[in-house]
Amino acid sequence: MNAIVVLISGNGSNLQAIIDGCAKGTIPGKITGVIANKASAYGLQRATAAGIATRVVSHKDYSDRASYDKALQQAIEGFAPSLVVLAGFMRILTPAFVQHFSGKLLNIHPSLLPKYQGLNTHQRAIDAGDTEHGCSVHFVTEQLDGGPVILQAKVPIFPGDDASTVAERVHEQEHLIYPLVVRWFCQNRLQQRGNEAWLDGNLLSVQG
Numbered sequence: 001m002n003a004i005v006v007l008i009s010g011n012g013s014n015l016q017a018i019i020d021g022c023a024k025g026t027i028p029g030k031i032t033g034v035i036a037n038k039a040s041a042y043g044l045q046r047a048t049a050a051g052i053a054t055r056v057v058s059h060k061d062y063s064d065r066a067s068y069d070k071a072l073q074q075a076i077e078g079f080a081p082s083l084v085v086l087a088g089f090m091r092i093l094t095p096a097f098v099q100h101f102s103g104k105l106l107n108i109h110p111s112l113l114p115k116y117q118g119l120n121t122h123q124r125a126i127d128a129g130d131t132e133h134g135c136s137v138h139f140v141t142e143q144l145d146g147g148p149v150i151l152q153a154k155v156p157i158f159p160g161d162d163a164s165t166v167a168e169r170v171h172e173q174e175h176l177i178y179p180l181v182v183r184w185f186c187q188n189r190l191q192q193r194g195n196e197a198w199l200d201g202n203l204l205s206v207q208g
């Protein structure tokens with residue numbers, strides 16, 4: 001059984017989708033720990049309700065990014081994961097951290113990457129007049145929001161939408177594609193090879 005560690009900063013609705021996938025057996029894995037950088041992250045309550053161990057590693061307790069990431073790495077290793085899932089974990093990670101977990105570190109980003117890396121993606125898509133938006137699951141590399149994409153889902157943007165209506169639409173898709181990618185990983189079907197993502201021996205994408 002694959003051990004999965006999920007990192008969160010907030011609501012944890014993607015965490016919940018993965019908890020549900022494990023409970024239903026569609027994901028052949030077990031979440032051994034959930035780690036947040038904020039004690040107030042609601043996702044910690046979701047984890048506790050599901051009987052999953054939690055830890056808070058607060059960035060406020062560390063003077064610099066390198067020492068924080070080292071502590072975070074140790075906390076993660078304490079749960080012995082074969083997969084580390086970033087689910088709304090709103091921290092930039094150091095190259096050392098990313099390299100340590102290379103090949104087993106996934107992220108979900110609320111845009112159709114490579115468009116709208118960074119923050120405020122829904123508003124930026126609306127402001128640009130886009131009629132299409134979405135979300136992407138990718139392997140994490142040292143390039144922020146730049147690792148090879150595994151799966152994307154598209155949603156429409158309608159006239160009159162605001163960032164919250166678009167976010168809701170995107171979230172629905174996130175809750176479908178993230179558990180699916182985690183399932184693929186746990187089935188040993190998904191691999192990162194350098195800057196490339198592969199599924200079932202087929203090249204999915206190359207980091208741009």
Ligand code: GAR
Nearest residue numbers: 010011012013014015088108109110
């Ligand atoms: C999700 O929309 C995810 O794509 C985004 O944070 C949200 C977390 O929601 N991640 C990022 O913006 C990462 N750069 P959740 O806490 O309900 O899962």
